[in-house]
Amino acid sequence: MKANIKIFAIIGVFFIIIATIYGFWVRWTEWAGIPAIYALGGMALMISFYLWLTDRKFGVGPADDEDGEIEQYSGTYGNFAPWSWWPLGLGAAAAIVVLGLAIDWWIFFMGAGLGVYFLVGWVYEYSRGQHAH
Incomplete structure (x- = not known):
């Protein structure tokens, strides 16, 4: 690294x-x-x-070890939300923001509002519901 x-x-x-x-x-x-x-x-x-x-x-x-083996890379790489729909909504909101830049400002602000909503939902996904901890 x-x-x-x-x-x-x-x-x-x-x-x-x-x-x-x-x-x-x-x-x-x-x-x-x-x-x-x-x-x-x-x-x-x-x-x-x-x-x-x-x-x-x-x-x-493992990448810093001169004598490292490929099998040293195995293991857990992070904690990912299973079956999360929040990233899809955030991507759609980003598309609406770009569309708003091309067409008109009211579309941009609508996409920005949706983006904030989906971003907050994704950040707090583990705070409530089935995957809360």
């Missing part, structure tokens, strides 16, 4: 440097590419930060 942390950190720093150079090149007049390249750098750094936190929490994994 340490190699992945370094790779994503290098990619993130690279894109931030490139976005700054590109910004000076176009005299900060092009407002589609500059934020997009900065966003690429930020997302790569977020992945690197997440992997760093995961590495701190779980320590050395």
